Amino acid sequence: MSVEDKVRVPGGVSAIRAVPRSVVALGLVSLFMDISSEIIHSLLPVFLVAVLGASALSVGFIEGIAEAASQVSKLFAGAISDWVGKRKPLVLIGYGLSALTKPLFPLASGVGVVVAARFIDRIGKGIRGAPRDALIGDVTLLNCAAPLSGYVKRWTRLGPSSARCSPCCSWRRAATTSGLCFGLPYFPQ
Numbered sequence: 001m002s003v004e005d006k007v008r009v010p011g012g013v014s015a016i017r018a019v020p021r022s023v024v025a026l027g028l029v030s031l032f033m034d035i036s037s038e039i040i041h042s043l044l045p046v047f048l049v050a051v052l053g054a055s056a057l058s059v060g061f062i063e064g065i066a067e068a069a070s071q072v073s074k075l076f077a078g079a080i081s082d083w084v085g086k087r088k089p090l091v092l093i094g095y096g097l098s099a100l101t102k103p104l105f106p107l108a109s110g111v112g113v114v115v116a117a118r119f120i121d122r123i124g125k126g127i128r129g130a131p132r133d134a135l136i137g138d139v140t141l142l143n144c145a146a147p148l149s150g151y152v153k154r155w156t157r158l159g160p161s162s163a164r165c166s167p168c169c170s171w172r173r174a175a176t177t178s179g180l181c182f183g184l185p186y187f188p189q
Contacts (some may be wrong), residue, residue, distance in 0.1 A: 020139045026091075026132060033098060037121070040105050044114070047105070054111050062115050066122040073126025078134070087135035094128025097121070 048054040048062070081090050097120055104117035 022139050023136055026136065029095060030132075033095060036102055037098070037125075040102060044105065044118070048111065048114060052108065052111055052114070058111060062111075062118055065115065066118040069119050070122035070126040073123045074129055077127045078130030081131040081134055087131040087138060090131040091128050091135060094124045094126070094131070097124030097127065099124075 045059045048059050049056065054062075077090060077094070081087050084090075101117040101121040101124070104113060108114045108117065
């Protein structure tokens with residue numbers, strides 16, 4: 001009997017039960033984090049311009065700085081994860097940084113607070129990506145890692161689409177909804 005025969009998982013209900021709990025937890029955490037991020041970030045340019053009086057140019061700079069921070073932190077997160085050999089602390093730090101910044105957006109009294117919160121949020125996103133995917137690979141069977149990585153990616157993609165469908169009429173209602181979503185990823189495993 002080969003290794004492939006030993007790790008093969010039959011289809012149907014038993015295949016669903018074969019998904020490790022940590023992969024399901026990562027999928028749900030990704031879902032709720034992406035819902036909260038999408039709710040906040042879709043309204044952020046309007047909030048910056050209409051409420052805080054920022055120019056369109058400054059909104060572009062804020063987004064550029066945030067995305068650059070995400071990309072640079074991605075470069076180092078995967079290498080650090082491999083070097084240290086522990087994925088879970090980096091995943092928790094990444095999700096934790098992003099979750100801690102969510103309440104700062106509606107409480108911001110100036111553009112500087114938004115810049116700092118957006119910068120830290122995107123660093124958290126960069127830190128959690130590669131270690132999360134490596135953690136999925138570590139906890140799954142030999143031939144199931146790629147499909148289960150796709151499982152988490154589906155939850156991740158469901159978050160923004162469901163956030164866009166949420167009935168948020170005002171910034172405060174969006175912040176409240178986002179506050180509920182950013183707290184949900186920290187349920188006990």
